[in-house]
Amino acid sequence: MSPSTVDSPTEGAPMRAIILSGSGRYADPWHPYPDTTERLAAIVGEAGFDVEVREDVDAALATLGDDVRLLVVNAGDPDSPLPEGVDAAASDGATVDDTALAAAVDRGIGILAVHSAASSLRDHPTFHRALGGRWEDDVSWHPPFGEARVHLIGNHPIREGLEDFTLEDERYTGLRLHDVIEPIAEHEEGGFRYPLVWAREFGRSRLVYDALGHDTRSYDSAEHRVLLARALDWLSHVPAPTGGWTGVSPA
Known part of the structure; x- marks a missing residue:
């Protein structure tokens, strides 16, 4: 797909974004969600969105409004251990309801899922179908945190003109694909x-x-922030034009 095939957002339409930040049963001992969400909120705001951060993840999804153009998922595995001092009963307490997310996907929404989102929202089948791949216990893994070399590939408009870069991060490996990416x-x-x-x-x-x-x-990496900015621009162009495209099918 070339940039010329991308629809422009509706003139004057609000660019509303909701960031789901790992809290309650979506928190874990390994990821500082408040800190990374703060960085993401700044990046999403710089991309032109009005940003709302929600820590009541299930409740936010159950009440997802028709005016939300972008959903950012920065949350963990609901089945993972909780951070020290977090009561298992002190989750958001909401009943899981996938209806609003399914309706949003039907009408057209952008979704940015980052890092541990590959293991998150396991009770939301719409998110599972949208994601295209998952962290699978005993299959997926990652090398120790450290220098990570990012190789840009393909001809998607997001990566157009971008070069390989290095940053300090964790590299998820062996994610299990279940659809075309x-x-x-x-x-x-x-x-x-x-x-x-x-x-x-x-x-x-x-x-x-x-x-x-x-x-x-x-998010201290300037190159990573540019990549995210390009992704957010592409995601903002929803509802997207329908039509086929060629990706990589799961092995």
């Missing part, structure tokens, strides 16, 4: 290449998954 970036581990950033179109909706973003050091 269009790879934007990969990393190399043990002589093999693994998808790191990908895009998807389904109906009138668009998704970008970015496996980077373990902590704020990831």
Whole structure:
């Protein structure tokens, strides 16, 4: 797909974004969600969106409004251990309801899922279908946190003109694909290449998954912020034009 095939957002339409930040049962001991959400909120705001951060993840999804153009998922596995001092009963307490998210995907919404979102929202089948790949216990893994080389690939408009870069981060490896993706970036581990950033179109909706973003050091990378800005621009053009495209199918 070339940039010329992308619809422009409706003139004067609000650019409203909701960021789901890991809290309650979506928190874990490894990811500083308040800090990374703060960085993401700044990046999303710089992209022209009106940003609302929600820590009551299930309640936010159950009441997702028709005016939300972008959903950002920065949350963890609801089945993971909780951080020290967090009561398991002190989750958001909302009943899981996938109806509003399903309606949003039907009408056309942009979804940016970052890092541990690959293991999040397990009770929301619409998110699972939209994501295209998952962290699977005993299959997926990551090398130790450290220097990560990001290899840009393909000809998606998000990566157009961008070059490979290095940052301090955690590289998710062996994510299990369950649908077609269009790879934007990969990393190399043990002589093999693994998808790191990908895009998807389904109906009138668009998704970008970015496996980077373990902590704020990831967002200290100017190149990573540019990549996210490009992704947010592409995601803002919803409802997307319908039509086929070629991606990578799961093995």
